[in-house]
Amino acid sequence: MMTTSRPLQMVDLKTQYEKIQSEIDEAVLNVIRSTMFIGGPEVKGFQDELEAYLNVKHVIPCANGTDALQIAFMALGLQPGDEVIVPAFTYVATAEVIALLKLTPIMVDVDPDTFNLTPESFEAAITPKTKAVVPVHLFGQCADMEGIIKVAEKHGIYVIEDNAQGIGADYTYSDGRVAKSGTIGHIGCTSFFPSKNLGCYGDGGAIFTNDTALADKIRIVANHGQSRRYYHDEVGVNSRLDAIQAAILRIKLRHLDNYNTARTTAADYYDAAFSQIPAISTPVRSAFSSHVFHQYTLRLTNGKRDELVQYLTDKQVPCMIYYPVPLHHQNAFKESAKPGLVLPVTEQLCREVFSLPIHSELTPDIQDIIISAVQSYFE
Ligand SMILES: *Cc1c(COP(=O)(O)O)cnc(C)c1O
Numbered sequence: 466m467m468t469t470s471r472p473l474q475m476v477d478l479k480t481q482y483e484k485i486q487s488e489i490d491e492a493v494l495n496v497i498r499s500t501m502f503i504g505g506p507e508v509k510g511f512q513d514e515l516e517a518y519l520n521v522k523h524v525i526p527c528a529n530g531t532d533a534l535q536i537a538f539m540a541l542g543l544q545p546g547d548e549v550i551v552p553a554f555t556y557v558a559t560a561e562v563i564a565l566l567k568l569t570p571i572m573v574d575v576d577p578d579t580f581n582l583t584p585e586s587f588e589a590a591i592t593p594k595t596k597a598v599v600p601v602h603l604f605g606q607c608a609d610m611e612g613i614i615k616v617a618e619k620h621g622i623y624v625i626e627d628n629a630q631g632i633g634a635d636y637t638y639s640d641g642r643v644a645k646s647g648t649i650g651h652i653g654c655t656s657f658f659p660s661k662n663l664g665c666y667g668d669g670g671a672i673f674t675n676d677t678a679l680a681d682k683i684r685i686v687a688n689h690g691q692s693r694r695y696y697h698d699e700v701g702v703n704s705r706l707d708a709i710q711a712a713i714l715r716i717k718l719r720h721l722d723n724y725n726t727a728r729t730t731a732a733d734y735y736d737a738a739f740s741q742i743p744a745i746s747t748p749v750r751s752a753f754s755s756h757v758f759h760q761y762t763l764r765l766t767n768g769k770r771d772e773l774v775q776y777l778t779d780k781q782v783p784c785m786i787y788y789p790v791p792l793h794h795q796n797a798f799k800e801s802a803k804p805g806l807v808l809p810v811t812e813q814l815c816r817e818v819f820s821l822p823i824h825s826e827l828t829p830d831i832q833d834i835i836i837s838a839v840q841s842y843f844e
Contacts, residue, residue, distance in 0.1 A: 472781070473781065473782060473783050473822060473831065473834065473835065474783055474822060475660075475783045475785060475820075475822050475823075475824075476659075476660045476822070476824045477824050477825075477826040477827075478659055478660070478664070478824075480826040481724075481824070481825055481826050485716060485717070485720065488716050489713055489716055492507075492712040492713065492715070492716055493709055493712060493713065495712065496708045496709045496712050497709075499708075501708055502707060502708050502709070503705060503707060503708065504705070504708070505708050507708045507709075507711040507712040507715065508526060508705075508706060508707075508708055508711040510711070510715055511526065511706070511711040511712075511714050511715045511718070512524045512525075512526055512711075514715060514718055515671065515714075515718060518645070518718060518721070519645045519647065519648050519673060520644070520645060520648065521645070521647075521648040521653075521673045521674070521675055522674070522675045522676075522677065522680070523673065523674050523675070523676075523677065523680035523683075524671050524672070524673055525671065525672045525673075525674075525680060525683045525684055525687060526669070526670070526671045526705070526706035526711065527669075527670045527671060527672060527687050527704040527705065527706060528668060528669070528670060528703075528704040528705055528706065529656060529657075529658070529668040529669065529670040529704075530558060530627075530629040530654060530655060530656025530657075530658065530661075530670040531558040531561065531562060531656075531670070532670055532687075532702065532704040533654035533655060533656070533670040533671060533672045533704075534558060534559065534562045534599075534625070534627065534654045535562040535565065535566065535702065536672060536683055536686050536687050536702065536704060537625050537652045537654055537672055537683070538562060538563065538566055538568065538597070538625070539566065539686045539701070539702070540652070540679060540682040540683045540685075540686045541596070541597065541623050541625075541651075541652075541679075543566065543568050543596050543597060544568075545566070545567035545568065546567070546568070546569065546594065547568050547569070547594060547595075547596040547597070548568070548569045548570075548571050548592060548594040548595045548596065549563045549568050549569065549570055549571065549595075549596065549597045549598070549599060550571045550573055550582075550587055550590050550591070550595060550597070550598040550599070550622075551563065551570050551571065551572055551573070551582075551598075551599045551601070551792065552572070552573060552574075552575045552581065552582040552599075552600070552601055552603070552811075553572035553573060553574065553575070553791045553792045553793050553808045553811040554575045554580055554603070554788065554791055554792075554810075554811040554814055554815070555601045555603060555627070555788070555792065556601075556629070556787075556788065557792070557795065557797070558627075558629070559599055559601055559627050559792075560572070560792050560798060561797070563599075564797070564798065564800075564801055568596075569594070569801050570792070570798065570801050570802075571590050571592075571595070571801075572791070572792045572793045572798075572802055572806065572808065573586040573587060573589070573590045573808070574586045574808040574809065574810045574811050575603075575808075575810055575811055575814070576609075576810070577810045577813070577814070578749035578751075579603075579606055579608070579749060579751050580603045580604065580762070580814060580818075581600065581601065581602070581603055581606065581607075581608035581609070582598070582599075582600045582601065582608050582613065583608075583609060583612070584609055584612030584613050584615065584616050587613055587616055587617075588616045591616075591620050591622070595620065595622055596622065596623060597622060597623040597624070597625055598613065598617060598622055598623070598624055598625070599625050599626070599627050600613050600624065600626055600627070600650070601626075601627040601629075601630070602626065602627070602628055602630055602631030602634060602646050602647075602754075603630060603631075604630055604748070604756075604758070604759050604760040604761075604762050604787075604820075605630050605631055605634060605662065605728075605756050605757040605758045605759035605760065606631065606634060606748075606750065606751060606754050606755075606756040606757075607631060607634055607636045607646050607649075607751075607753065607754035609751070609753065610624075610626075610636055610649045610650065610753075611638055611639060611753070613650075614649070614650065617650075623650075623651050623652070624649075624650030624651050624652075625650060625651065625652045625653075625654065626646065626647050626649060626650045626652070626653040626654065627654055628646050628647030628653045628654060628655045628673075629654065629655050629656035629658075629661060630661070630662070630759035630760070631646040631647065631655075631662075631757060631759065632646065632647065632655050632661065632662050632663045632721070632757070633645070633646070633662055633663070633721050633722060633725045633757050634646040634725075634754055634755050634756065634757045635754065635755045636649055636753060636754050637752075637753050637754070638753075639753075646754070647673050648673055648675065651674065651676060651679065652672060652673065652674045652679065652683075653672070653673035653674070654670070654671075654672055654673075655670060655671050655672075655673070656669070656670050657669030657670060657671070657706075657710065657714060661759065662721065662724060662725060662728070662757055662759055663714065663717060663718060663721050663724075664717070665710040665713050665714050665717070666709075666710065666713050667707075667709075667710055668710075669706045669707075669710045669711075669714065670704075670706070671706070672687075685698065685699070685701060686699070686701045686702065687701065687702060687703075687704045687705070688701060688703070689701045689702070689703055720825075723825070724825035725757040725758075727824075727825045727826070727827070728757060728758040728759075728823055728824065728825060728827075729755075729756065729757070729758055731758070731761070731823055731824075731827040731832060732748065732756070732758045732761050732823065734829060734832050735747070735761055735821065735823075735832060735835075735836065736748070738832075738836040738839075738840070739763060739836070739839070742839070742840070742843055744765055744766055744767040744769075744843070745763050745764070745765055745766075745839075746763065746764040746766060747763060748761065748762060748763070758823050759823075760787055760820045760823060761820060761821050761822075761823035762787060762818050762819070762820045763818070763819055763820070763821070764814070764817040764818055764819075765817055765819060766817060768816075770786075770816060770817055770818070770819055773819065773839075773842055774786065774819055776842045777838055777839065777842070780838050782821075782834070782835055782838040782839075783821075783822050784819055784820070784821060785819070785820045786818060786819055786820070787818065787820050788815060788818075789815055790815060791808060791811045791812060791815050793806050793808060793811075821835055821839075822835060
């Protein structure tokens, strides 16, 4: 079989592409033939279709997920010295743009089961300088948004969702209402990096909001601070999704729910096998969110995570550690992280987590190879 003859990989974009190749090739060629490389109908079409999919008033496409976060902070008019609360267990981009804008990232601990920011750790970190909080829907599952928003409203704090890993996840409120991840706070940010659940063939990102005034501000910031060409009201940035990427994303958006279902099915299959191994904790799924498994992340609780990772690597089974170093221990944040800050859950997760291949093209055949490799380590 073609799929199993390929070397095992964390993500199989090639097999995924082959299944939609004729549509993608035609869409890309159409953009080239039109020479409408920037803006134009593909970008507008994708924007409209993503708004409909997410049931959100405004989608503003941009160049990547890191830009999306930066533009969000700029549009909110945050000032140097303002504090922004972030989970310490996340990808660097979440906090990087905060520091870049001379805001102060305040790193807090996460939930040991879902790995996400909690309303409690958020509330405990609030000071008079706190202006925003960034829940990250880590590995594909929403943070406790209702709890976080309740705390944020009490203190007048902006909520910016880092939805780079969560696109397509459904969040269920306690009254039964359902909303898509990234559309719950004031602003949602996402990335279309190729390996994300909705990935393009290069870099891309987007910002979501239901607030029309904020959407206008975001568009101005992302477009050189201008609302009228050559009249610049403020210092902005240049951040665009190009038309080729938008054309690809329009096609892939139609498959997103199927891709996410395939990931969840693969996660179920792994869960059944790994729940038999006492030293391994399988991913915990919260009651209020679906899980779109951007990563399938396990914990090895016997202190031998690095040994297992080496064992799998030697057997050519792909395996990654997301993330080995918490934000508050990164050299880049030496200035902003409080000296001596201890975040026990985050630090323990950094020692225990490991992630196995998960993507839309996994089959039980491929998973069986990965599962037996893990099982053989414990034999
Ligand atoms: C990928 C990612 C980003 C950044 O996205 P880019 O498009 O690579 O800039 C931000 N936050 C999280 C949690 C991510 O996983």
